[in-house]
Amino acid sequence: MQFNKVTEQLIAELKSIVGEANVLQDEEKIEMYSRDEVSDKLWEKMPEVVVKPANAEEISAIVKLANREMVPITPRGGGTGLAAGAVPLIGGMVLSLERMNKILEVDTENLFMVVEPGVTTGDVQKTAKSYGLLYAGDPCSADSSFIGGNVATNAGGNKAVKYGVTSRHIYGLEVVMPSGEVVTFGGKNVKDVTGYDFVHLMVGSEGTLGIVTKIWLKLMPLPKYVADLLVPFADMQSAIKVVPKIMTAGIIPTCLEFMDRLSIKAAEMYLNKKLPYSDAGAYIICEIDGSSETQVQDDYETIGKLCLENGALEVFVADNMSSQERIWKARKCYAEAIRMLSPVYCMEDVVVPVSNIPKALEAIERISQKYNCKIPSCGHAGDGNIHATILREDRNEQEWHDLKDNVLDELYEAVYALGGNLSGEHGIGAKRAEAMDKHMTEAQLNVLRAIKKALDPNGIMNPGKLLKLQ
Ligand SMILES: Cc1cc2nc3c(=O)[nH]c(=O)nc-3n(C[C@H](O)[C@H](O)[C@H](O)COP(=O)(O)OP(=O)(O)OC[C@H]3O[C@@H](n4cnc5c(N)ncnc54)[C@H](O)[C@@H]3O)c2cc1C
Known part of the structure; x- marks a missing residue:
């Protein structure tokens, strides 16, 4: 695919569509649009221009222009993506949706x-x-x-x-x-x-x-009653083995999360607060909601009992807003907290059938030992979704790239062998486009390419994302 650079003529036309104030070229102002939340320079690139339309009609006019000029468009939301999807790696314009906020x-x-x-x-x-x-x-x-x-x-x-x-x-x-x-x-x-x-x-x-x-x-x-459980375990395997048991106990938890030892430590450092049993091997965090207080209570008691029978060190129940917020703060800060361990890291998003989560975590532990690197993990256990995060620590650039390549190859092989997939929720973006090309069959890729070609024959919409550039 051959694309063109943004010209002065194109800038003038963009300004006539969205108004001068909504076309940014100033380096200082567009710098924040050069990356998302992937913490690696490899996935950063300055846009040639950032355009901020106010409605669908303006976007329509911009897209028609981009087609005429063969200039790529990278749509951007909040920029919190973890796959370099909103980064204009092939150049062209970033189209920010920030003004369309009603x-x-x-x-x-x-x-x-x-x-x-x-x-x-x-x-x-x-x-x-x-x-x-x-x-x-x-x-x-x-x-x-x-x-x-x-x-x-x-x-x-x-x-x-x-x-x-x-x-x-x-x-x-x-x-x-x-x-x-x-x-x-x-x-x-x-x-x-x-x-x-x-x-x-x-x-x-x-x-x-x-x-x-x-x-x-x-x-x-809105559910009338909500309760959260924080359940520390001495080791990761005991914690994660309870997950398929909870999922088959006849209760559908609202949330069922896990954090390993390193993730708990990182959260403690980031929040600068002592967490309960912070030397535990893992936490399971579980939320139950419903319209009857007794039902919610019965459900969390069943889950708490299951956890205690399977090696839980203790079961903490939070049934009011402030204690619930405290629990979720520790879990929700994962992406930021991990920076306390290493400012550069590679956060993955693999997913396996729930019954295979214990095996997937065993594989992660084996890979971590083989390459002598730290891979803290946390995630949505009830969905089989694991955010295994490879830490760079003090490796030089070459060592880091070699480590990532080796670990990702082995991680994806292990996950596919367990019936899993590359990404449960963060998406492919640019970061995993190469790996997707490797792990999907040619027949699957052909279907995706045919859809892309039919809807976007000039390939201007976010090129190089999801599908590798041909
Ligand atoms: C601390 C933290 C926690 C996170 N937790 C979760 C989590 O629990 N679950 C989860 O799934 N993800 C999580 N993420 C990842 C991220 O927040 C999600 O992928 C989110 O959906 C991205 O939204 P965004 O608006 O920031 O999109 P961006 O990062 O701006 O863009 C993401 C992709 O969407 C495209 N896009 C954006 N807006 C539009 C549009 N209007 N039309 C067409 N394409 C568009 C972009 O081109 C890009 O490909 C987390 C990220 C962080 C930093």
């Missing part, structure tokens, strides 16, 4: 909310709550990720065990297609099989098939 409608009769893509996930959650309703998407980055970014990555998060990942909460999308045409699929109907399921093709497409400009979100009744 909640357009809350429909309390049909239990829907209609929002623009630049609303933060946290604001979606808070708005729903103010109406006594629940928006169940809950990535740990909710305070800063955008709902459009959650759609584009099909974000998971903590409550996915019970309520599912982002795709389960989306009933309709307005999208500016790579041609510049604005289309809407779905909306307020709960059921809809009118044609191909385009909505769920767009969800998780990482900005490679179009730009999401409006979202119809599902809302649910």
